[in-house]
Amino acid sequence: MKRISFxxxxxxxxLHLTVSCANQGNGPDGGAYDETPPRIVHMTPPEKVxxxxxxxxxxxxxxxxxxxxxxxxxxxxxxxxxxxEVKVSGRRITVEILDTIQPNTTYTVDFSDAISDNNEGNPLxxxxxxxxxxxxxxxxxxxxxxxxxxxxxxxxxxxxxxHESDADTAFTKTPFRRVARTDASGFFSxxxxxxxxxxxxxxxxxxxxDFRFSQPGEQIAFxxxxxxxxxxxxxxxxxxxxxxxxxxxIRVTPYTRFLPDDIVLLAFKEAxxxxxxxxxxxxxxxxxxxxxxxxxxxxxxxxxxxxKAEKAFIQQRSEGNDTIHYWLADTTLLQQDTLRFxxxxxxWDDSLQKNFLNTDTLELVPRTxxxxxxxxxxxxxxxxxxxxxRRHKRGDYSNEQPPIDFxxxxxxxxxxxxxxxxxxxxxxxxxxxLDIKGIHLMLKVDSLxxxxxxxxxxxxxxxxxxxLRAEWRPGQQYELQIDSTAFQSIxxxxxxxxxxxxxxxxxxxxxxxxxxxxxxxxxxxxxxLDNSGRVVRESPVVGNRAEFYYVTPGAYYLRCFDxxxxxxxxxxxxxxxxxxxxxVFYFPEELGVRANWDINQNWDIxxxxxxxxxxxxxxxxxxxxxxxxxxxxxxxxxxxxGE
Numbered sequence: 001m002k003r004i005s006f007x008x009x010x011x012x013x014x015l016h017l018t019v020s021c022a023n024q025g026n027g028p029d030g031g032a033y034d035e036t037p038p039r040i041v042h043m044t045p046p047e048k049v050x051x052x053x054x055x056x057x058x059x060x061x062x063x064x065x066x067x068x069x070x071x072x073x074x075x076x077x078x079x080x081x082x083x084x085e086v087k088v089s090g091r092r093i094t095v096e097i098l099d100t101i102q103p104n105t106t107y108t109v110d111f112s113d114a115i116s117d118n119n120e121g122n123p124l125x126x127x128x129x130x131x132x133x134x135x136x137x138x139x140x141x142x143x144x145x146x147x148x149x150x151x152x153x154x155x156x157x158x159x160x161x162x163h164e165s166d167a168d169t170a171f172t173k174t175p176f177r178r179v180a181r182t183d184a185s186g187f188f189s190x191x192x193x194x195x196x197x198x199x200x201x202x203x204x205x206x207x208x209x210d211f212r213f214s215q216p217g218e219q220i221a222f223x224x225x226x227x228x229x230x231x232x233x234x235x236x237x238x239x240x241x242x243x244x245x246x247x248x249x250i251r252v253t254p255y256t257r258f259l260p261d262d263i264v265l266l267a268f269k270e271a272x273x274x275x276x277x278x279x280x281x282x283x284x285x286x287x288x289x290x291x292x293x294x295x296x297x298x299x300x301x302x303x304x305x306x307x308k309a310e311k312a313f314i315q316q317r318s319e320g321n322d323t324i325h326y327w328l329a330d331t332t333l334l335q336q337d338t339l340r341f342x343x344x345x346x347x348w349d350d351s352l353q354k355n356f357l358n359t360d361t362l363e364l365v366p367r368t369x370x371x372x373x374x375x376x377x378x379x380x381x382x383x384x385x386x387x388x389x390r391r392h393k394r395g396d397y398s399n400e401q402p403p404i405d406f407x408x409x410x411x412x413x414x415x416x417x418x419x420x421x422x423x424x425x426x427x428x429x430x431x432x433x434l435d436i437k438g439i440h441l442m443l444k445v446d447s448l449x450x451x452x453x454x455x456x457x458x459x460x461x462x463x464x465x466x467x468l469r470a471e472w473r474p475g476q477q478y479e480l481q482i483d484s485t486a487f488q489s490i491x492x493x494x495x496x497x498x499x500x501x502x503x504x505x506x507x508x509x510x511x512x513x514x515x516x517x518x519x520x521x522x523x524x525x526x527x528x529l530d531n532s533g534r535v536v537r538e539s540p541v542v543g544n545r546a547e548f549y550y551v552t553p554g555a556y557y558l559r560c561f562d563x564x565x566x567x568x569x570x571x572x573x574x575x576x577x578x579x580x581x582x583x584v585f586y587f588p589e590e591l592g593v594r595a596n597w598d599i600n601q602n603w604d605i606x607x608x609x610x611x612x613x614x615x616x617x618x619x620x621x622x623x624x625x626x627x628x629x630x631x632x633x634x635x636x637x638x639x640x641x642g643e
Contacts, residue, residue: 037122038065038115046107046131049096056096057129064090064118072157073114077178077192078105079161079211095129104134108192110180128191140193140229144263145186145611146203146221149581150570151533151559152614154186154621155267158219159206162190162199166226171202171575175211184623186611198226203265213575216272216353220575221265230259264610268572268581271295274348275322275355282364285334285373286429286491288326292345295320296355300345302326305361307333309341314430314490316463327430327463329490337371339364377405407493411468411480413502418510418550423468423480425456429489430463438486441470444477452478475506505550511593513548515558517541518604520585523564529557533618553595557615558587560605586613 042060049056067074070086074095082098095109108130115124130137142162146155161176180190193199203221204213213220234257237250273294282288290300299321302309312333316325328334340363347358384403391399412424436456442449454470468480482498515526526546528537531554539546541560561570562583573581585605593599 036117037124038063038117043129046097046101053100054096054098055101056094057131058095059093059129061091061093065093065115065124066118067093067111068114068116070114072181073112075110075112075179075181077108077110077180077190078102079176079179084109101133104136106130106132106134106136106138106192106194108178110189110191112181112183126189130192138192138194140195140231141189141191141258141261142193142199142201142227142229142263143187143189143258143261144265146182146188146265146267147186147611149221149266149268149572150584152584152586152610153619154182154184154611155203155219156182156184156186156621158182158267159204159211160188160190160265161202161204161211162193163202164197164199166198166200170200171213171220171222173212176202176204179211184621186621193229195229195231198228200226201263201265203267205267215274216270217274219267219269221267222575222578222580223263223265224578224580227260227263231256232259233257262609266581266584266610270574271572272574274350275346276348277343277345277358277360280343280362280364282339282366284368285337285366285370286328288339288364288366290324290326290343290345292322294348295322296346297321298346298355298357300324300343303342303344305340305342307336307339307341314463316430317461319461327490329430331491334370334491337365337369404496405493406496407487407489409482409487409495409498411482411498411500413480413500416503416505417472418505418552419472419474419507420550422470424459425466425468425482427464427487427489427495429491429493431487432490432492433488434466435483435486438483439468440481440483441468442479442481443473444479449479472504474504477501477503507550508596509552510550511553511595512598513551513556513591513593514598514600515546515548516600516602517544517546517560518602519606520544520560521562523562523566524560525563525568526558526560529559529618531555531557531617533557533620535559551593553593556591556593557618558591558603560585585610586615586618588613588615590615590617 038061040059041062044058046055046057048054065088067086067088071083074084074086076084076097080097080099084098085096087094087096093115097107097109101107108128110128111124111126113123113126115127116122130139132138146158146160147153148155159176159179159181161179163170163174164177165174178190178192180188182188190201201223202213203219204211205219207215207218234255236253236255238253239250275292275294275296278291278293280288280290299315299317302313304312307330312328312330314327314329316327318324333339340361342359343362344357344359346355348354349356381402388399391397408428410426412426417423434456439454439456441452441454443452444450452470454468457467457469459465459467472478478501480498480500480502482495484497485494487495513528517524517526520526520541522541522543524541526539526541527535528539528548528551530536536556537548537551539548546560563569563571564582565571570584571582573579587601587603588608591599591601
């Protein structure tokens with residue numbers, strides 16, 4: 001084997017002022033806390049392990065050390081089929097690379113921030129061990145951040161890789177040449193890069209560990225142009241603090257800045273996901289539901305094997321057809337416990353990596369059969385009749401009506417209603433009949449109720465709901481009256497009488513948000529978010545403006561996306577066509593809405609880089625570890641002792 005040359009880079013190691021270099025004390029009786037990061041005092045060159053294909057090296061430190069989560073944080077480039085073995089013993093770290101070492105190749109073993117001292121946890125800093133099996137050692141770097149394309153959330157632990165080839169098949173057929181993993185802030189740094197080559201950069205949530213995009217369920221990102229590594233001399237200004245409010249001096253540190261260092265990769269999962277049949281469930285005779293693992297535009301078909309499927313069902317499908325409810329419109333089938341049918345649906349072929357139409361034979365029996373239901377109703381009726389006999393003995397003839405199984409009906413309003421909202425009426429079975437004359441919207445004026453006009457609309461995609469619309473008067477009180485038998489289901493059940501009272505909120509209870517957007521066309525949609533990042537309102541951009549009326553006072557945030565395909569929702573990208581995901585932007589500040597107050601806000605959606613747009617309060621990905629400031633702990637300790 002050729003002689004292996006090596007050297008190491010110690011990058012961004014956090015060095016604090018020294019109070020006690022190797023003091024192991026950690027309290028008033030043991031001396032000052034150790035503030036000094038561990039220091040490498042010796043390292044061995046990489047060498048072959050006799051009788052194996054393995055290559056190993058060691059790092060020796062000046063104190064006891066520990067390695068945090070090595071399987072996640074330590075990354076080897078070029079990527080390895082088998083992860084390296086990392087052993088920690090006292091002051092020594094030994095790393096064994098299990099794959100055969102390639103000739104004329106620069107290897108990097110990136111420890112990230114995994115190494116710290118064993119007592120106080122002072123981190124060594126970002127450290128990478130580099131060696132070469134040839135005459136040339138590649139020393140360039142590329143760095144940046146990986147964000148979730150839909151919400152700009154930093155992605156931790158995702159793989160970032162380089163390809164020298166720009167062939168269309170490189171990402172799907174060939175493992176990466178160099179790799180790195182992101183930390184909790186989404187940051188990555190790929191080291192050991194050649195200055196003489198151009199690279200294509202990708203992100204991959206490598207589910208199967210083959211270092212290439214081989215499954216549509218893997219999260220990916222790609223850059224729209226090739227990158228060329230370079231470097232320039234630069235200086236860093238570090239502030240040396242006496243304590244949290246007083247600084248000692250400014251230290252100027254020369255360093256080499258590797259470019260590009262501002263790459264932003266937007267990761268997404270393609271809409272094309274592996275679709276498999278999950279299960280079919282029939283709890284009651286009237287309904288069964290099928291579940292799939294992913295959406296599809298294809299609507300499954302049914303061929304009855306012991307019944308006629310034509311016009312047998314009323315379907316209620318989720319967006320994407322991944323959950324489909326089948327109500328038995330042919331009521332004669334309710335008496336037939338077992339439904340046997342051939343079910344044809346779109347599924348995913350793992351070997352061919354594409355969709356195909358698959359047919360399964362299903363046999364469904366309800367958990368509660370009609371016979372069991374009739375028995376339960378007979379039992380309930382017998383119980384009621386015994387109770388009636390006891391009431392009659394007491395001379396009580398007030399309740400002579402046997403229990404009725406009413407169609408369940410709810411009106412989604414109580415208390416107050418925002419002026420731009422409407423009343424949602426829901427029922428638990430599909431309707432056969434609706435009598436609009438049995439519905440009355442009453443406006444209360446001077447303690448008297450007056451009929452108010454309204455419209456009752458169907459709800460797209462929901463056969464179990466209707467929307468009651470009216471020209472609501474702010475500050476006024478209403479009463480909704482629904483007569484019994486106004487609604488009848490396809491199974492003959494009627495609703496009971498329903499009365500609900502509510503009022504319309506006053507205009508002065510709300511704020512208004514007017515936005516002027518720079519850089520956003522009319523294909524954009526703006527979303528108003530609450531403190532958890534949940535979308536509470538949405539508005540299209542019209543003439544570079546978006547408006548939100550009747551906003552409840554509170555703290556809000558803003559996000560917008562370029563709805564290029566006009567489907568009203570954010571759409572991910574696609575690798576085969578090189579279609580990037582629809583662009584997303586955040587307003588970087590909190591928006592405070594007050595009652596009876598208008599906000600006029602200008603928003604340049606590109607005024608900040610994407611990795612600095614999302615407000616910190618909305619970022620859910622937390623840092624890997626709490627920052628350890630032993631120097632400040634020593635200062636506080638001295639203060640407490642009066643020193």
